Amino acid sequence: MTVNLLDHDAEGLARFFAELGEKPFRARQVLRAIHRRGAADFASMSDCAKSLRGRLGEVAEIRAPGVIRDEITPDGTRKWLLDVGAGNAVESVFIPDGDRGGGARRYRGTLCVSTQAGCALDCAFCSTGKQGFNRNLSTAEIIGQLWLANRALGGTGEGPRALTNVVLMGMGEPLANFDNVVTALRVMLDDDAYMLSRRRVTVSSSGIVPAIDRLAQACPVALAVSLHAPEDRLRDALVPINRKYPLATLLAACRRYLERSPRDFITFEYVMLDGVNDADAHARALVALTRGLPCKFNLIAFNPFPGSAFRSSPAQRVRGFQEILMNAGIVATLRRTRGREIDAACGQLAGRVRNRRGVVGISEVTA
Numbered sequence: 001m002t003v004n005l006l007d008h009d010a011e012g013l014a015r016f017f018a019e020l021g022e023k024p025f026r027a028r029q030v031l032r033a034i035h036r037r038g039a040a041d042f043a044s045m046s047d048c049a050k051s052l053r054g055r056l057g058e059v060a061e062i063r064a065p066g067v068i069r070d071e072i073t074p075d076g077t078r079k080w081l082l083d084v085g086a087g088n089a090v091e092s093v094f095i096p097d098g099d100r101g102g103g104a105r106r107y108r109g110t111l112c113v114s115t116q117a118g119c120a121l122d123c124a125f126c127s128t129g130k131q132g133f134n135r136n137l138s139t140a141e142i143i144g145q146l147w148l149a150n151r152a153l154g155g156t157g158e159g160p161r162a163l164t165n166v167v168l169m170g171m172g173e174p175l176a177n178f179d180n181v182v183t184a185l186r187v188m189l190d191d192d193a194y195m196l197s198r199r200r201v202t203v204s205s206s207g208i209v210p211a212i213d214r215l216a217q218a219c220p221v222a223l224a225v226s227l228h229a230p231e232d233r234l235r236d237a238l239v240p241i242n243r244k245y246p247l248a249t250l251l252a253a254c255r256r257y258l259e260r261s262p263r264d265f266i267t268f269e270y271v272m273l274d275g276v277n278d279a280d281a282h283a284r285a286l287v288a289l290t291r292g293l294p295c296k297f298n299l300i301a302f303n304p305f306p307g308s309a310f311r312s313s314p315a316q317r318v319r320g321f322q323e324i325l326m327n328a329g330i331v332a333t334l335r336r337t338r339g340r341e342i343d344a345a346c347g348q349l350a351g352r353v354r355n356r357r358g359v360v361g362i363s364e365v366t367a
């Protein structure tokens with residue numbers, strides 16, 4: 001069986017090359033060829049000895065998920081629907097902002113990445129949650145989304161980079177797929193791969209507290225938390241994982257997370273649901289809940305989907321809510337409607353999932 005090299009970070013590749021009897025620097029060379037130059041085969045790795053290329057061709061491969069659909073919207077947002085086998089598909093979305101030739105200050109290219117086929121956490125407002133859960137994506141399927149996007153966007157080589165930011169906010173709960181996600185994060189941060197600083201990589205979680213603590217130790221990238229309610233009764237209904245890790249426990253984990261990286265802040269995502277969590281009293285309760293915690297809020301318009309009973313809060317209500325947070329000194333942004341599918345909490349991208357928990361067939365959601 002061949003080994004997919006996209007499944008490995010630098011350490012894993014070094015182990016693989018050691019098993020082949022090769023020197024560790026060869027692993028770095030190959031890591032660089034795959035992720036910096038976007039190599040899709042070994043024949044193109046001309047800086048490696050011919051004998052090594054031949055050997056790799058026999059025992060290894062570079063295999064990203066297949067592209068089912070590739071769409072570009074008029075505002076430059078680009079979406080890929082990716083085949084992850086057995087009838088499952090996940091989506092990656094790229095959102096460019098500014099002029100790529102204009103330097104790092106003028107340009108931001110964000111890729112929103114999926115980490116699971118479906119999601120088991122069943123948040124009430126989430127289209128992915130309603131599809132059920134099939135399986136965790138492998139590291140190759142996660143990092144393969146960067147690899148594919150980088151190649152498609154011409155981001156390989158020495159010119160300006162296409163991808164400057166990554167958010168793990170696509171389909172799935174990243175921290176429920178901890179090991180594969182952390183290996184992929186290490187590749188994202190590696191100077192021989194995507195060279196992203198840890199503040200430009202954001203993991204978005206619904207609040208699996210032990211995994212937040214583990215992430216702080218393993219790879220403390222930026223953390224976003226899907227909050228959506230300021231008190232337990234409401235959050236129990238909207239984000240069921242809250243019954244296991246209630247707000248006090250979650251907020252304590254956020255404070256511990258920042259102890260590892262004191263100059264950082266937590267981003268709280270808050271989907272604005274008309275008449276559910278959008279009253280002035282909710283905003284004031286959020287101010288009290290997060291007092292003393294360096295944080296900012298992303299207020300998100302709800303993306304309606306078939307069968308959902310929720311409605312998005314009216315614009316005026318959202319502004320009133322935002323004002324209360326801002327007046328309390330909390331930065332609160334409204335996500336723009338551009339690239340609407342990623343203007344959501346974790347996991348609201350389209351895709352299709354063969355639900356392993358039930359016998360329903362493939363469901364398709366158009367978020």
Ligand code: SF4
Pocket residue numbers: 119120121122123126127128129130170171172173206226345346347348
């Ligand atoms: S919001 Fe995130 S954690 Fe909740 S069901 Fe959707 S994908 Fe899963």
